[in-house]
Amino acid sequence: MRFFAVLAALIVPLAAYFPVYQDREATIESADKEIRELDMHIEQARAAEKKLPQFRAEFQLLNNEVTKLRRILPPDPAVNEIRDVIEKAADTSAVRVERFQPRKTSRADYVEAPIDTEAVGNLDALASFFDAVRNKSRIINVSDLTLQRADAGLWRAKFLMTTFALPD
Secondary structure (H helix, E strand, O other), X not given: OHHHHHHHHHHHHXXXXXXXXXXXXXXXXXXXXXHHHHHHHHHHHHHHHHXXXXXXXXXXXXXXXXXXXXXXXXXXXXXXXXXXXXXXHHHHHOOEEEEEEXXXXXXXXXXXXXXXXXXXXXXXXXXXXXXXXXXXXXXXXXXXXXXXXXXXXXXXXXEEEEEEEOOO
C-alpha cells in the first residue's frame, strides 16, 4: 500500500505540472512566432530605409515631369490665356482673328474647352498662323476647318479650337 502511496505522491505532482508545462510551451511558441514576425518587419523597414534616397530621387524626377506636363495640360483651361496666344500668333502671321467664342466646357476625367474661331488672311498667312498655333506648348486641337474666299486675295478660315485641362 505504501508503494501505491509513494507512486501516487510522484504521479499527482507530475499530472498537475504537465498542463502547466503545456501552457508555458504554447506561450513560448507564440512569443517566438511574434518575435520572428517582428524581425521580418524590421528587415523590411531596413530594406525600405536603404531605398529611401532612391525613392526621393524618383519622387523629384516625377515632380519635375509633372511640372513639364502641366505646361501642356494645366489644371485650368485658361481661355483668356489661349485668346492671348491666338492673338499673338495672328499678329506675327498677319492674320486677323474676327471671332473667338468659347463654348460650354465639358468635364469628365479632364476638361475640354471648345472655342469657335474665325480668322482672315491670305493663304500663306493662314498657314503660318496654324503652324504657330501647332507649335505652342499648350495642347490646342484645330478641327472642323472650312475656308471661304473673302475679299480679294484673302480667305476666311472658320474652325473649332479645343483646349484641354486636367484638374488637380
